[in-house]
Amino acid sequence: MKIVLNGETREITALTLSEMLVECGFSGRVATAVNEEFVPSSLRIAHELVDGDRVEVVAPMQGG
Structure with missing residues (x-):
């Protein structure tokens, strides 16, 4: 499916938000x-x- 992630169109296979975070390489808080x-x-x-x-x-x- 296609989503817009942080302003950029991406094609993903994830079905849930949690799966999308893993698929797109987000980790931590x-x-x-x-x-x-x-x-x-x-x-x-x-x-x-x-x-x-x-x-x-x-x-x-x-930082600051």
Whole structure:
């Protein structure tokens, strides 16, 4: 299926948000939103993606 991940169109095989994070190489603590709605980490495994979803993944950065 095709999704938009952080502004770029991607073709993925994952069916859930949790699977997509693994497939796309995200690890550690990240925040996620699908179609501009925050998805807590506890709900990612059950959050099914559909063709055309807009997914944002952000990771905390250190520094100042």
